[in-house]
Amino acid sequence: MQMPNDALAELRGLTFAERPARWQHVPQSVALGIVAANTNRLKRHRSGESARYMFPLLRLDDVPLDAAVQPLDLHHVLLAGLPTPIVTDLWALPADLSTALMIEADDRARAVHARTAAVHERVRSGCPDALLELYPHAELLALQRDRTPTLTRDRERPHRADHVWLTEVTESSGEVVPALRWSIRVPDRHLPAASIDDTIGADVGLRNLVTLADRSQVWHVPRRAQVRSLPSTDPRSAAALLVDAQARRMILEAARPELEAALVRTLSYRRANIEALSYQGMRDHGRVPWAPGAMHLSGAAVWGTWVELLAPVTGTQVRRVNPAGTSTTCPHCGLLCVRPAPYDIVECPTHGAMDADEAGARMIRLV
Structure with a gap:
């Protein structure tokens, strides 16, 4: 994609009202950061013939950022062109994938430590003006100097590729928010190939x-943190966003070991049927209006995405299944069941009472 410099200048002057509808929710500072991140790259490809292509105004999932986006820690990402980091949820991934991004963060921390040490040595050698190099990057240097690097890049472990795109996701509240889509290289032998020739069903x-x-066994990951919701957060406050991210991380971490174990177990099967979530359906027809938010906080809502992310590594075929009727149908005979309050069990006229989640997982497996 090519663009002359005057087109970039025009882009920087655009107002929110002039941007495509899908960009309306992207904060002004982030949009300007995206423009700045692409400016240097586009300067190398100037051509008046392609001025009609407004590069950063493509669909969000077509906007590459690549090396202009750098992870700093599990809660912060630096976008070139922005003076302060963006608060992100890099912790809300399978542990191996989060670690892959933290390897990159440690590489940058080492570079910052080396840079600061070099300035220190120049000051000691009689060049006090070297200190002035630190001040323009004060906040970034402070964040990275606080990180003690312990991870190193290993081609035998998952590690970051240089490709990042801006995209968007819909949260449990129905709000559309910007998100970063990272490329991570996962070695073929990092996880064993799926070997169980059966379909596993997953109810969330x-x-x-x-x-x-599966055809003979059932496993549960119980809810460990009984948190339904968190207070609303001021999106203009980086401190408030960070506290909110840290609170959400605490809730998910309570069940992470069991969620990770369920992930590995699922990926050992050649086929996995996973319940497809509909937050709007939960709000319209569910018995508890706080269910979407609680499932998002607990890790239940993201677990299926974890499976989809790593399924190509093991060769597991993943299918999302509409859960309608799965928790009120007997998996043994297909008869309609009753589900009395508090809705923990279902009662089949032929096979009697059974755990509602077990019945749902078995039906999702069979659909």
């Missing part, structure tokens, strides 16, 4: 975050 929910069922 509130009482049990995940319930897995």
Whole structure:
């Protein structure tokens, strides 16, 4: 994609009202950072013939950022062109993928430490003006100097590729928010190939975050943190966003070991049917209006995405299944069941009472 410099100048002058609808929710500072991040790259490809292509105004998932986006820690990402980092949820990934991004953060921390040490040595050698090099990058240097690097790049472990795109996701509240889509290289042998020739069904929910069922066994990941919601956060305050991210991380971490174990177990099967979530359906037809937010906080809502992210490594075929009727149908005979309050069990006229989540996982497996 090519663009002359005057087109970039025009882009920087655009107002929110002049941007495509899908960009309306991107904060002004982030949009300007995206423009700045692409400026140097586009300067190398100037051509009046392609001025009609307004590069950063493509669909969000077509906007590459690549090396202009750098992870600083599990809660912060630096976007070139912005003076302060963006608060992000790099912790809300399978642990190995988060670690892959933290390897990059440690590489940058080492570079900052080396840069600061070099300035220190120049000052000691009689060049006090070297200190002036630190001040323009004060906040960034402070964040990276506080990180003690412990991770190193290893081609045998997942590690970051240089490709990053800006995209968007819909949260449990229904709000559309900008998100970063990272490329991570996962070695072929990092996870064993799926070897169990069976389909595993996965029901996700509130009482049990995940319930897995194959032809003969059932496993549960119970809910560990009984948090339904968190206070609303001021999106203009980086401090408030960070506290909110840290609170959400605490809730997910309570069940992470079991969620990760369920992830590995699922990826050992050649086929996985996973409940497809509909937050709007939960709000319209669910018995508890706080369910979408609680599932998002607990890790239940993101677990299926974890499976989809790593399924190509193991060769597991993943299919999202509409859960309609799966928790009120007997998996043994297909008869309609009753589900009395508090909705933990279903009662089949032929096979009697059974755990509702187990029945749901078994039906999702069979659909």
